[in-house]
Structures are given as structure tokens and as C-alpha cells.
Amino acid sequence: MNRRNFLHTAGMSSLAVAAGVSSCAPRMGSTATLAMHHVPKLKLSLDRIVKETVGLRPFRASGPRIAKEALGSKTIVHNYGHGGSGWSLSWGTGNLARELVLTTGEKKVAVLGSGTVGLATARLLQEKGCEVTIYTKDLPPNVTSNLATGTWSPASRVCDPKVATQVFHDQWEAATRFSFRRFQFMLGMDDIVSWVDEYGVSNEPFRPQTDPSMGGEVYHLPGLIPERKELTPKEHSFGAKYVSWRSSMMFNIPSYLHHQLSTFIMLGGKLKVHEIKKLEDIDALPELCIVNCMGLGAKEIFNDQELTPISGQLACLIPQREVTYKLNARGANIISRKDGIYLGGNGIVGNWDTTPKREVTEKFVDTIQQVMNEMKG
Numbered sequence: 239m240n241r242r243n244f245l246h247t248a249g250m251s252s253l254a255v256a257a258g259v260s261s262c263a264p265r266m267g268s269t270a271t272l273a274m275h276h277v278p279k280l281k282l283s284l285d286r287i288v289k290e291t292v293g294l295r296p297f298r299a300s301g302p303r304i305a306k307e308a309l310g311s312k313t314i315v316h317n318y319g320h321g322g323s324g325w326s327l328s329w330g331t332g333n334l335a336r337e338l339v340l341t342t343g344e345k346k347v348a349v350l351g352s353g354t355v356g357l358a359t360a361r362l363l364q365e366k367g368c369e370v371t372i373y374t375k376d377l378p379p380n381v382t383s384n385l386a387t388g389t390w391s392p393a394s395r396v397c398d399p400k401v402a403t404q405v406f407h408d409q410w411e412a413a414t415r416f417s418f419r420r421f422q423f424m425l426g427m428d429d430i431v432s433w434v435d436e437y438g439v440s441n442e443p444f445r446p447q448t449d450p451s452m453g454g455e456v457y458h459l460p461g462l463i464p465e466r467k468e469l470t471p472k473e474h475s476f477g478a479k480y481v482s483w484r485s486s487m488m489f490n491i492p493s494y495l496h497h498q499l500s501t502f503i504m505l506g507g508k509l510k511v512h513e514i515k516k517l518e519d520i521d522a523l524p525e526l527c528i529v530n531c532m533g534l535g536a537k538e539i540f541n542d543q544e545l546t547p548i549s550g551q552l553a554c555l556i557p558q559r560e561v562t563y564k565l566n567a568r569g570a571n572i573i574s575r576k577d578g579i580y581l582g583g584n585g586i587v588g589n590w591d592t593t594p595k596r597e598v599t600e601k602f603v604d605t606i607q608q609v610m611n612e613m614k615g
């Protein structure tokens with residue numbers, strides 16, 4: 239797809255999002271006749287919050303850096319800067335990075351980083367017969383990837399469309415399609431990846447999302463996940479004027495990371511806790527081909543001025559067995575994972591502070607509580 243067609247497709251199909259709602263720009267299909275949706279109420283109170291975290295999305299205005307460069311006798315393949323889309327794009331950009339690695343003919347490959355991007359890239363290299371060693375400062379759970387919501391959101395805070403080039407567009411589309419296919423083969427494996435009902439709830443008509451830093455899906459590839467449908471008041475129990483529904487994918491992050499790490503080791507991969515402090519440390523590695531999946535950690539080592547954090551706070555509620563859906567409402571969202579029900583929705587560009595703020599959690603709780611209070615029944 240060329241740039242013009244891409245933008246046209248993206249623009250035409252980009253309908254609507256309630257202001258500030260992360261990753262939830264609805265694209266409405268025709269109103270369908272559906273059975274009543276059963277949406278159990280959440281038990282919301284501050285004393286049910288067991289964990290609050292702030293993660294830093296590694297954002298680059300021009301999009302993730304997927305490129306090859308020479309460093310003395312070594313080849314570096316970059317694969318970092320995925321913004322709010324790293325889980326969703328991990329297999330796809332891993333595949334693009336793998337293609338670059340294979341052009342070198344090297345079979346012993348180093349991967350820097352053990353977040354979702356490094357692990358997917360390492361696994362894909364193993365599948366082509368490479369001997370892979372991961373060098374990483376920290377292991378899961380102490381990685382940014384462990385502080386994500388876990389939704390299929392390949393276009394969330396992934397670039398600034400004003401500066402993104404044709405190269406980004408082509409890579410993004412190829413990566414999105416590859417990842418989507420890969421996730422279908424992970425369904426049914428202990429719910430690492432699963433399909434969920436996702437609702438959008440608003441008192442304002444859904445309107446086009448224009449600000450990518452707000453997390454909206456400016457880009458969209460029709461034909462992957464089903465389009466959103468507007469529900470009539472008879473089809474749902476929400477009190478809001480506008481309600482949308484679609485099926486979407488989600489990732490159970492702790493078990494997914496565990497699965498990736500253990501499969502990597504099972505297939506003969508080596509893992510070394512090793513911090514890269516300067517370029518010379520990379521030069522000193524025994525491998526001649528190195529894949530850089532250090533996320534925000536790449537900023538200092540490769541002097542990438544474009545790479546900047548977009549912080550996001552999450553609050554985790556005790557799980558409720560009957561709650562299995564995802565909800566976006568008025569700037570907040572909830573997603574029900576196996577390990578808890580996560581509330582989130584904010585993004586602060588350029589913020590390096592990872593201290594959770596109680597008032598942010600209180601705002602998430604108040605917003606979702608209001609939605610619950612307005613529900614019928």
C-alpha cells in the first residue's frame with residue numbers, strides 16, 4: 239500500500255473516540271441486532287487496589303527504529319521505540335529485525351534486552367536456527383513490558399503522523415499483519431492471548447481522534463479485528479448515551495513473559511544479566527551481529543534524541559472472576575486480566591518519574607465508578 243492509500247485508508251476508517259480515551263478510537267460498523275450484553279459490575283474501592291505502577295512507553299515521533307548499522311566490525315540491528323504498541327508489534331518488528339539479521343549470514347546473534355520486543359525477536363531468530371544469547375540489564379518482571387495494560391493496540395502512541403515517513407508506514411503495516419497472524423497461533427495456550435469483549439462508553443458522540451499522544455488509533459488496518467458496532471439502549475445495561483462494542487485481543491502479561499522466557503531457554507537460548515554502559519561494551523561482546531531491543535535504554539547508548547518517555551500509570555484491583563471485559567470510558571479504561579483488573583488511561587509526554595500518584599488512581603476509580611453507578615439493574 240502506498241503512502242497516499244495508506245493515509246486514505248487510515249483517515250477514512252478513523253472514526254471517533256471519547257476525548258482522552260486510550261487506544262479506543264471506535265470505527266463503527268452498521269448497527270447490528272445483538273442479544274443483550276451482560277456486563278457485570280466492578281467492585282471498585284481504593285482498598286481493593288493491590289498495586290500501582292508507572293511505566294514509560296518508549297516513544298519516537300518517527301516510529302520504532304528498525305534499521306541496520308555498522309559499528310566497527312559489528313552489525314547492529316535496531317528494534318526499539320515502540321511507544322504504546324510494543325506488545326502488539328513485538329512479533330512483527332521482530333520479524334523485520336530478523337530479516338535484517340539474516341542478510342548478515344551470522345548464526346551467532348546477541349539480543350540486547352529481555353522485554354517483549356527482545357524476547358519475541360530472540361524466539362524468531364531461534365526459529366531460523368540462530369544461536370541466540372540475550373544480554374540484559376534487568377529480567378522480567380523488572381522490565382517496562384511488565385507495566386503495560388496488555389491490549390491489541392498496534393497504533394497506540396506509535397508515532398507522530400505529522401513526521402512519520404513512508405518507511406514507517408510500510409514497516410508498521412507489515413509488522414501489524416505479521417503480529418496479528420502470530421497471535422492467532424497463541425490462542426488457547428493458557429490464555430496468554432485471548433479474545434475479549436470491549437466496550438466504549440460516552441455521553442458525547444464519538445469523534446475522530448486527532449492527537450496521537452492521547453493514544454488514539456490514528457492508523458487502522460481493516461480486516462484484522464472486527465469493526466466496532468454501536469449498541470442500542472436495549473442491547474446493554476450502561477446508562478451512557480453512546481455505547482460501542484467489539485471483540486478485541488488481550489495479553490495476560492505475566493504468564494506471556496514467563497512463556498517467552500521459558501520457551502527461549504528450552505530451545506537452547508542463553509540469558510546473561512549484563513548492563514551495556516557504553517558502545518564499547520557492545521563491541522566487546524563475542525557475537526558479530528547484535529540486535530538492539532533495549533527500549534528506552536537505547537536512548538543514552540545510541541544518543542537517540544528522538545526517543546522520549548510517555549509515562550502511563552496503572553492501578554490493579556483484586557480480580558473478579560465474573561468480570562472478563564474491557565471498557566473505555568471518559569479518559570479511563572479497565573481491562574480484566576488473570577492477575578487483576580487494571581485501571582489506566584493516562585499518558586504524560588517527556589515524564590521520567592515512575593512514582594505512582596494516588597490522585598491519578600483516585601481519578602480512574604471515580605470515573606469508572608460513575609459509569610458503574612449509571613448502569614441499569
Ligand SMILES: Cc1cc2nc3c(=O)[nH]c(=O)nc-3n(C[C@H](O)[C@H](O)[C@H](O)COP(=O)(O)OP(=O)(O)OC[C@H]3O[C@@H](n4cnc5c(N)ncnc54)[C@H](O)[C@@H]3O)c2cc1C
Nearest residue numbers: 293324325326351352353375376383388389514533535550
Ligand atoms: C502504561 C502502559 C501501558 C501499555 N499498554 C500497552 C498495550 O496495551 N499494548 C501494547 O501493545 N503495548 C502497550 N504498552 C507499550 C509496551 O509496554 C512497550 O512498547 C513495550 O514494553 C516495549 O518493549 P521493549 O521490549 O522494547 O522494552 P522493555 O520492556 O523496556 O525492555 C527493554 C529491555 O532492555 C534492557 N535494557 C535497557 N537498557 C539496557 C542496557 N543499558 N543494558 C542492557 N540491557 C538494557 C532492559 O533491562 C529490558 O530487559 C504500554 C506501556 C505502558 C507504559
